[in-house]
Amino acid sequence: MKHPSSYRGRLLPVLTILVAIVSIWYVAAVFMNAPFQRDLDRRGNVTRTTAEFVSATFSQPKPVLPAPHQVAQNVYENTFLRRVTSNRSLVYHSWVTLSSTIVGFTLGTLLGILIAVGIVHVKALDRSLMPWIIASQTVPILAIAPMVVVVLAAINVTGLLPKALISTYLSFFPVAVGMVKGLRSPEPIQLDLMRTYNASRAQTFWKLRVPASIPFLFTSMKVAIAASLVGAIVGELPTGAVAGIGSKLLAGSYYSQTIDIWAALIAGSVLAAILVTIVGVAGRIVERSMGGRPA
Amino acid sequence: MTASSSSVVSARKLGLTFETNDGPVHALSDVDLEVRKGDFVSFIGPSGCGKTTFLRVIADLEKATAGEISVNGMTPEEARKSRSYGYVFQAPALYPWRTIEKNIALPLEIMGHSAEERRRRIERTLDLVNLTGFGKKYPWQLSGGMQQRASIARALAFDADLLLMDEPFGALDEIVRDHLNAQLLKLWARTEKTICFVTHSIPEAVYLSTKIVVMSPRPGRVTDVIESTLPAERPLEIRETPEFLEIAHRVREGLRAGHSYEE
Numbered sequence: 099m100k101h102p103s104s105y106r107g108r109l110l111p112v113l114t115i116l117v118a119i120v121s122i123w124y125v126a127a128v129f130m131n132a133p134f135q136r137d138l139d140r141r142g143n144v145t146r147t148t149a150e151f152v153s154a155t156f157s158q159p160k161p162v163l164p165a166p167h168q169v170a171q172n173v174y175e176n177t178f179l180r181r182v183t184s185n186r187s188l189v190y191h192s193w194v195t196l197s198s199t200i201v202g203f204t205l206g207t208l209l210g211i212l213i214a215v216g217i218v219h220v221k222a223l224d225r226s227l228m229p230w231i232i233a234s235q236t237v238p239i240l241a242i243a244p245m246v247v248v249v250l251a252a253i254n255v256t257g258l259l260p261k262a263l264i265s266t267y268l269s270f271f272p273v274a275v276g277m278v279k280g281l282r283s284p285e286p287i288q289l290d291l292m293r294t295y296n297a298s299r300a301q302t303f304w305k306l307r308v309p310a311s312i313p314f315l316f317t318s319m320k321v322a323i324a325a326s327l328v329g330a331i332v333g334e335l336p337t338g339a340v341a342g343i344g345s346k347l348l349a350g351s352y353y354s355q356t357i358d359i360w361a362a363l364i365a366g367s368v369l370a371a372i373l374v375t376i377v378g379v380a381g382r383i384v385e386r387s388m389g390g391r392p393a
Numbered sequence: 394m395t396a397s398s399s400s401v402v403s404a405r406k407l408g409l410t411f412e413t414n415d416g417p418v419h420a421l422s423d424v425d426l427e428v429r430k431g432d433f434v435s436f437i438g439p440s441g442c443g444k445t446t447f448l449r450v451i452a453d454l455e456k457a458t459a460g461e462i463s464v465n466g467m468t469p470e471e472a473r474k475s476r477s478y479g480y481v482f483q484a485p486a487l488y489p490w491r492t493i494e495k496n497i498a499l500p501l502e503i504m505g506h507s508a509e510e511r512r513r514r515i516e517r518t519l520d521l522v523n524l525t526g527f528g529k530k531y532p533w534q535l536s537g538g539m540q541q542r543a544s545i546a547r548a549l550a551f552d553a554d555l556l557l558m559d560e561p562f563g564a565l566d567e568i569v570r571d572h573l574n575a576q577l578l579k580l581w582a583r584t585e586k587t588i589c590f591v592t593h594s595i596p597e598a599v600y601l602s603t604k605i606v607v608m609s610p611r612p613g614r615v616t617d618v619i620e621s622t623l624p625a626e627r628p629l630e631i632r633e634t635p636e637f638l639e640i641a642h643r644v645r646e647g648l649r650a651g652h653s654y655e656e
Contacts, residue, residue: 389531
């Protein structure tokens, strides 16, 4: 229960893992980049000490595996040293991806809630819809994404919306499943109580089912927002998109700009972490305002 | 329906059979009972004797499959729809996202009382259950006994004349239970409600009731109905008087006659 110790208790393990990852990453970078460096040195007739060789593997312009500091430098430069409107700015690309993530997430959450309400209230929907919803998530999104983009382009829907729809496709699922569970979470005794008041279905819904489902909503929204981001990035891959984290990844792989690819990955991860945290904090604020016991 | 005007609950040959995969279960069979206005009726018996089921039939939470029953001269469904009773469950069933006063306001909101009226009634019922000053607390901030009192306040808030209580103090320790029993009697005297009270505690039944209905299982049925001879004024010490022990003895005999001690 003591705050400082729980803070340290959470920070220390995370930092330990981080140090471990970075160390392994450095070692791996040496080994992965060594063959090319040896090749290069042989052709250039250069002989190096081991230390020089290792440091050379850390500073190739297009390494197989860039060293952490190369990625960090790239992220720093492209985040803070460029104009936000520049095509090389990670902020710019993140913003493009973020905007379609948010639109897709919003649509997905609304759709998920709508489906859940339908499933909970209409028995026929419960039987007919649920298997399809589950089946929808077994289809590989990488296969669907190009088709969605192409089909929508054929009817002149381009730009943000196709990407957002792919996010929607990925994010409605956790919300629908979570909300079905949430709307069904009231105990029999709480439902009986409503019955003794002769409450209407609408009253039972708004005064019991909805408030009872709020914790479930935020838990599933955390999953959904991460899925939305993946959807938006995947949606940018087949579109030949000119902007966004996905296009940055694609361009990086075309031109073997490995450092750029890793930088875009980092940008995506940071974005995901920020988004999940925002949803988590919003959830905690709402739960606190609904009389939640402070943890 | 031949029930007299003062009859609140009247059951004739009432039966309820649940169809299960293991064959029919006779939860209630041939129950005849009359609850008059102002009565405090306890239903006592071992698990499976149908006492809770009977209460749920009165409340229209279960449907009888045989016989007839009237509540306030209506069918249970009509009685429920005209909000004739307040129901107190085994657990407080307070909504955790509502404060105590908001919980009490719940039935009032559903029944469409004005904000002004709600405030007045919340104040009055909180006072009835001695919880004045706790209205702004959330349920988890209250002890189990206080939560159950809040749930009684909620059942009282909309002024139904009939109070159905299903082992409301079953989960509480004996000290708290004694205290709440005494409070409940005072409340009953103040409000002149008719109370149907399910319990599995003999002292609780004898202490509270004007009428004790002894039930036994398989099939769930009434084996004895005991009219209490105890005075209306009942301090806790009354439980050591010969008269009290006499009635308790008769209840125990009734339970034994129903073979309820056999397992």
